[in-house]
Amino acid sequence: MRGTTHHFLHTPKMTAPSNLTHAAPQQQRFLVLFDFDETIINESSDDAVISALPGQQLPDWLKNSYREGHYNEHMQKVLVYMAEQGVSKDSIQSAVEKIPPTPGLLNLFQYLQNHQQDFELAVASDANMYFIETWLERAGVRHLFRKIFTNPASFDATGRLVLLPFHSHSCSCCPDNMCKQVILREYLAGRQKERGGAPFQRVFYIGDGANDICPSLALGPRDTAFPRRDFPMHRLLLAEEAKFKANIVPWVSGEDIVDCLKKIMEER
Template sequence: MWLSRCAGASLAADKGEGNVLVVWDFDWSLVNENSDTFVLRELAPALTDEMKQLQAERPAIFGKGKWTALMDHLLTKLGEEHMVSRRQIEHCLEGIPVFVEVVQVVRELAGRGCEQRILSDANSVFIDEVLRAACLQRHFSAVATNLGEWEPYAREDHDDHETHNDDILRVAPYQPRDRPHGCPRCPENLCKGAVLDQWRAELRPRRVVYVGDGSGDFCPCLRLRASDTVCARSGFPLAKKLEAMKDDAKVLDARVAYWEDGAELARALRAAAN
């Protein structure tokens, strides 16, 4: 289980209970991409085709709900078979698309005393690298995600037949396999709703604002209260689920704000965090 407390975190984390807690999903929310598929597509496009093939042919291992295992497998192949170095991956992540308005509003919310945390099904290495490149690390007090670790790897160069030392990225699930979370809505590696409950109990915020887009963000949204807000990205799975149940007041208590781009998200966050 990996949960980082970012070095040099914003002073908002130390102001005690009663703050606004802003919880960010990462892929397609904080960044304007899926970081996993972005790295594969940019550095070894053939692996994106292999990814689809593995999902279809080996569903018990790499199918629905098995994304972390699939990425661990493909990232290992990225280094071992496609000879992609650690520095190439880090450099690729430095160029991942991010809305400029999102960068601005993260800094603005931190300045207003909001507690900001990331809750993501990506991995710690990818998130840390993107935050570092965007100079946003100090604005997030915690990150809950799958554990990414660099493992030493000796690679033989086929041209000079010499051995070169590098690192291969491995990914392990946030939720320990021997301690399942038991939530039927969530993939086995992470129940975002359970993490949100832990953070609410820890911080006792007066309001929660949740930024998300995917199916995995549905569970935490169901745990929000009438004083809270969901910022759901239009056209993505979370928005579709919320729209389908918008008339059922018994299911969802929180207000919903839909957004399509960075400017709309920034406006929604400013309003929700007041």
């Protein structure tokens, strides 16, 4: 990855001084939930990994086997095919690490790192754990995220990347393997218990896709949905704005999100 290291954060990981490790941590006031593909990174990780294939594309029979709402199943077949074509773990890792961040996202991470006492971060993505952790580690930001909600994926003994569905749910709007609203509601309820009954003061949801609409419906009037401008989430939000209680702030660059968070921080 020569020549691209400037994309990534090189700040040291923040650790508490040894004399403070037993002090009760201050509770973070805000939750920031990120999508991954085309939100943190500037393309789809699934598409990027196909570039590791010898011909850099899928055969038509495999492309045409996709069924609406069953993307996870389709991607399982793609990974089987890649293993059959001899694509190695190293090639997959390299393809993931080369994906560029979305403009301004690393500046947003820098801002959130500088205000770790205020913001808790999590990811909710229909990609998979191997792609997401590999990219976040390479970018030097994995330590910022308390939790990653995504489809399990790991290499088996034969060197094949095995993908599984995240969960099952009863939401009719979402793909059968993931409803991000279920994830968000369960996480908020669980964290409130762990925090001694204290909810987050505000929730921020940053996304781009159609599957980011459902969790946005769970946000309240103090919360903010950040749809990436002119992407499906933004277009769908505009069409259904009346349904949403949350503030809607479209963004082009991570800088736009930083500007909004700074204003909210000044309101304290």
